[in-house]
Amino acid sequence: MTSQLTLDGGNIPRLPSFQMGSSFYRVLLLVGFCAPMFCMSSSNPYNRESPHPPSMKSNPASQVSPSNTKFAFLLYQRLAQESPGQNILFSPVSISTSLAMLSLGARSATKTQILRSLGFNLTIMREPTIHLGFEHLVRSLNECHKGRELRMGSVLFIKKELQLQAKFLDRVKKLYGTKVFSEDFSNAVAAQAQINSYVERETKGKVVGVIQDLDSQTAMVLVNHIFFKANWTQPFSxxxxxxxxxxxxxxxxxxxxxxxxxxxxxxxxxxxxxxxxxxxxxxxxxxxxxxxxxxxxxxxxxxxxxxxxxxxxxxxxxxxxxxxxxxxKISISASYNLETILPQMGIRDAFNSNADFSGITKTHFLQVSKAAHKAVLDVSEEGTEAxxxxxxxxxxxxxxxxxxxxxxxxxxxxxxxxxxxxxxxxxxxxxxxxxx
The missing domain is CATH 2.30.39.10 (Alpha-1-antitrypsin, domain 1)
Structure with missing residues (x-):
């Protein structure tokens, strides 16, 4: 993936900690706008007599896989409890990647809550190992595989006047392949249209109008998108x-x-x-x-x-x-406001006045105001697309x-x-x- 940085670093004075409340901005976290789909095809690259996946022991991504799976099922159980009798659909890997990336800029209890809620035992696994695992995970998922199309990426839309920490920018680009764009959130209508257009383009038109009523107080929008399309080895007629x-x-x-x-x-x-x-x-x-x-x-x-x-x-x-x-045959979609669910899973401070994202910027107080997720699934004779x-x-x-x-x-x-x-x-x- 390529990264692009077009930030206009405004001349904003650094504020002492007691003044941060007067420099409050919202962070809109859009996680995992997904488009999966089920499709048709031929021949499995593995022995068809063995349904078991290959060994992962030598792959750094295997370091984060068990925690990601644990988080996936815990989140599923929360969603099932919140929406009884309803269709459920989300991308666990997309949400985990978004939150892990956000943790790069978090400090103190905010960081600890995010990583622990993602299923990581910080006394056993050091933070650099976690991010190295995600780096390999993102890279592996975006590698070319014959017979399928899978693309996952992250992008940050940053308020023009916001001065970001250079280390944060370097790490989100290097570890997560994140693209960074400068955005004028004072024109909320135009900013909303631009971000919606970006997501629609990256998901090949499957996810439309993801942002509604964008707030001019927004300082940063984080989007993680994933698109999957593959063919069955044994298609339906x-x-x-x-x-x-x-x-x-x-x-x-x-x-x-x-x-x-x-x-x-x-x-x-x-x-x-x-x-x-x-x-x-x-x-x-x-x-x-x-x-x-x-x-x-x-x-x-x-x-x-x-x-x-x-x-x-x-x-x-x-x-x-x-x-x-x-x-x-299935064509379903689901949308979630995770800011009401993630605090129940332990990620509390990120959404309140205790938030510490000083690793992103020291010139403003940032707090996550929204964590939205939307997924679309089509299952047909030809296979799966999303x-x-x-x-x-x-x-x-x-x-x-x-x-x-x-x-x-x-x-x-x-x-x-x-x-x-x-x-x-x-x-x-x-x-x-x-x-x-």
Missing amino acids: AANTNKSFPFLLSKGTTVHVPMMHQTELFAFGVDRELGCSVLQMDYRGDAVAFFVLPGKGKMRQLEKSLSAGRLRKWSRSLQKRWIKVFIP AATTTTKLIVRSRDTPSSIIAFNQPFLILLIDKITESILFLGKVENPRKM
């Missing part, structure tokens, strides 16, 4: 799609949705402890999707049990078998016939994972495939 297939909602009512289906060799297993079935479908370009179907009345139990250890068990225990799969130790074992039921049937015709979870970094690119729950 559009000719076989049932145009009106019943899908049972959690409330007991039924909607009719287009349902794709095919019979193929897929990695599959049953988690008896949680009462759910797990299906893995591969993309070209080192990415996989997990579809997790809980038994009737088992969704809450499944959601509460999500963990890095559980995901690791699924990844290692699935077995290839011939199976007939029914998956609905955006604890346990003894549980997954088994393949011996009573199944060679061509078993699994139909995702009721609420289910979906995880989209990058194999190389073992990062959850997108995580969601499909409660209603027809609801955007």
Whole structure:
């Protein structure tokens, strides 16, 4: 990625700490505007008989992967609690990257709260190791992979008069590949239009109008965007799609949705402890999707049990078998105001008067006023486009016939994972495939 810095360093006097309240500005943190999509294709770069991802031990990104996964599931559980019966969709890797990058400019308790809430034990892992891991993660995700398109990037829009710390600028550019632009927030309408245009362009038109009612008090807008598009190794045939297939909602009512289906060799297993079935479908370009179907009345139990250890068990225990799969075509989106959720997860000071972002600038008091996230997901015959130790074992039921049937015709979870970094690119729950 390239970085661009066009800052107009105004002549702002450095204020003593007791005057900072009179020089207050808001930081608008826009995290993870995503556009994922499910697509079609051929041939897996890995042995098709082995659904397990390659070893990550030598990859620095593996240092941050377990913490990112832990944060992903904790955030999911919060969102599920806040939005019962609703579709859920977000990009954990995008949100984690945004917050880790923000921590570069945080100091004292503000920094500690961010990193601990991201799942890092600071007595075991030093801060430089964390940022080195994210540097390799961002670099790996943006490398070219045949058969998929994945692009994640960060950009800072900075108030023209704001004098930034040179060290902060150097580190966000070097470690996170961040682009930096000077912005005139006094003209809030024009600034809003420019930032919305940038996000729309970077997500190829999938995410539109992300900022509404931009405040002229804003001093900095941080945007992290991610775009994913890949082809299935085993595509569905559009000719076989049932145009009106019943899908049972959690409330007991039924909607009719287009349902794709095919019979193929897929990695599959049953988690008896949680009462759910797990299906893995591969993309070209080192990415996989997990579809997790809980038994009737088992969704809450499944959601509460999500963990890095559980995901690791699924990844290692699935077995290839011939199976007939029914998956609905999906076009869903979700938006979140994370400034109401992140404080519940321990990131408190960043959003109040205790905020310490003196690593970004010492001339103004900065406080995060908004942390917004939006994701869009399309699943079709062609593929996808967007955006604890346990003894549980997954088994393949011996009573199944060679061509078993699994139909995702009721609420289910979906995880989209990058194999190389073992990062959850997108995580969601499909409660209603027809609801955007």
